Amino acid sequence: MEKEEIISSGLLEMYVLGVANSEECAIVEQLSFTDASVKEEILAIEQSMEAYAFANAVAPSTNVKNKLFSQLQLNNTIYNSKVIEFNTKTNNSNSQNIGNNKAWYTYAAAAAAILIITSSAFNYFFYNKNKQLIAANIEIEQQLQLASTQTETLNKNLNIVRSKYTEPVSLKGLEAAPDAAAKIFWVKNTNEVYVDASNLPIAPSGKQYQLWAIVDGKPVSAGMITDKDGNKYSIQKMKSFGKAEAFAITLEDEGGHEQPKGTMYVLGKI
Amino acid sequence: MNNKALKNIFPLQPISKFSEEELVSLLKKQDEAAFSYLYDNYAAALKGIITRMVDDTQLAEDILQEAFVKIWNNFKQYDNSKGRLFTWMINITRNLTIDTLRSKGFKKQKKISQDENSVISYQDKNYTTDKFDTIGLRKQLQFLKNDQKIIIDLAYFNGFTQEEISKEMDIPLGTVKTRMRTAIIELRKLLQY
Numbered sequence: 127m128e129k130e131e132i133i134s135s136g137l138l139e140m141y142v143l144g145v146a147n148s149e150e151c152a153i154v155e156q157l158s159f160t161d162a163s164v165k166e167e168i169l170a171i172e173q174s175m176e177a178y179a180f181a182n183a184v185a186p187s188t189n190v191k192n193k194l195f196s197q198l199q200l201n202n203t204i205y206n207s208k209v210i211e212f213n214t215k216t217n218n219s220n221s222q223n224i225g226n227n228k229a230w231y232t233y234a235a236a237a238a239a240i241l242i243i244t245s246s247a248f249n250y251f252f253y254n255k256n257k258q259l260i261a262a263n264i265e266i267e268q269q270l271q272l273a274s275t276q277t278e279t280l281n282k283n284l285n286i287v288r289s290k291y292t293e294p295v296s297l298k299g300l301e302a303a304p305d306a307a308a309k310i311f312w313v314k315n316t317n318e319v320y321v322d323a324s325n326l327p328i329a330p331s332g333k334q335y336q337l338w339a340i341v342d343g344k345p346v347s348a349g350m351i352t353d354k355d356g357n358k359y360s361i362q363k364m365k366s367f368g369k370a371e372a373f374a375i376t377l378e379d380e381g382g383h384e385q386p387k388g389t390m391y392v393l394g395k396i
Numbered sequence: 397m398n399n400k401a402l403k404n405i406f407p408l409q410p411i412s413k414f415s416e417e418e419l420v421s422l423l424k425k426q427d428e429a430a431f432s433y434l435y436d437n438y439a440a441a442l443k444g445i446i447t448r449m450v451d452d453t454q455l456a457e458d459i460l461q462e463a464f465v466k467i468w469n470n471f472k473q474y475d476n477s478k479g480r481l482f483t484w485m486i487n488i489t490r491n492l493t494i495d496t497l498r499s500k501g502f503k504k505q506k507k508i509s510q511d512e513n514s515v516i517s518y519q520d521k522n523y524t525t526d527k528f529d530t531i532g533l534r535k536q537l538q539f540l541k542n543d544q545k546i547i548i549d550l551a552y553f554n555g556f557t558q559e560e561i562s563k564e565m566d567i568p569l570g571t572v573k574t575r576m577r578t579a580i581i582e583l584r585k586l587l588q589y
Binding site for chain 1: 428431432435436439440441442443444445447448457460461464465468477478479480482483486487490491533534537548551552553555556557558561572573574575576577578580583584587589
């Protein structure tokens with residue numbers, strides 16, 4: 127068939143419309159490959175049919191694209207936003223949109239990365255800060271605890287000293303330690319006996335001070351003086367007595383004795 | 397007249413965003429953004445074809461989805477020396493629709509009445525990524541003679557064979573081609589191609 131004959135036969139139209147049989151398709155394809163004017167004619171037919179198809183377009187519902195993209199496991203979320211973008215824009219700017227969107231994602235990714243880094247730095251900083259604050263808080267709490275314990279002890283001691291029923295007895299230093307001194311607070315209404323041994327020299331290790339009450343001319347043990355608050359002797363409660371003529375403190379072996387054996391340090395008569 | 401000159405003179409010319417070459421080369425590389433663009437710009441036109449053959453909207457959209465799956469998966473087979481991208485896509489879509497209908501025991505349907513339905517549903521949607529000035533095209537197409545429109549539609553939209561067209565329109569098989577050519581020449585005049 128001659129070229130003009132083919133063109134005027136309607137074969138090219140049939141080809142473009144998809145109605146040509148395979149034999150006809152082969153003829154057209156070969157001719158369009160060798161003849162530019164045939165190719166151009168086919169192109170013009172194609173363009174007109176394309177325009178015709180667009181004139182008869184029916185918009186699909188929006189979920190088709192979502193389903194399509196998830197079926198193909200394409201990045202649905204990203205391109206969804208693109209659909210919205212496309213739908214709200216007019217015709218001309220679409221290819222720009224794709225470029226802009228790509229740029230936008232790049233910027234968004236960069237911004238996100240910066241955010242994460244900054245946030246991590248802040249996290250680290252605040253984590254350390256927080257750790258320091260917690261430690262400081264614990265320390266302050268401990269100090270407060272200590273202070274309130276001390277205050278409590280002081281108040282207790284002060285109450286003993288201030289009580290109108292308390293009879294203080296001063297014990298004076300003897301030869302062994304002339305500078306030593308101690309005080310007994312004898313609370314008459316309850317018969318409680320307290321000793322303030324804070325002016326005694328520190329007992330050597332293995333030794334302990336023992337308080338004696340002299341009752342009817344005989345020493346009776348009033349208990350061991352402990353130094354549980356470190357090296358400081360605080361006011362501590364001893365054994366109670368109905369009566370006593372004097373009080374004395376001796377340095378004994380740890381744990382004390384029934385009768386005084388060690389050196390007497392202080393003595394005070396009532 | 398070349399395409400560029402056409403573009404300057406006629407508003408009915410497709411408005412290109414990606415050039416077709418660009419789009420094709422990106423799709424050969426399985427570029428997802430290009431595919432998204434392809435869908436946005438061609439889905440409605442392809443659904444228009446399916447809708448001519450399938451009444452059921454859900455089925456039509458299933459076919460549309462499947463057509464795009466084929467387009468994506470088989471894109472390497474597209475050979476631009478054999479024709480334009482859209483021609484390839486519409487052939488896939490048309491064949492898939494016919495196969496689907498056949499597998500469901502349907503016969504080819506002829507929905508070639510003055511299809512006002514598509515106009516209404518088209519304008520209902522906020523479908524603005526139009527490749528063409530659709531309203532302008534539609535105005536022009538009003539001037540297409542009815543039997544010319546029918547012969548084009550039977551082939552292009554309904555996938556009728558030459559024999560089927562001959563039977564349907566009650567014209568000799570030998571004249572189907574020339575009638576088709578006359579109709580398309582008229583179409584081209586109206587659409588200025």
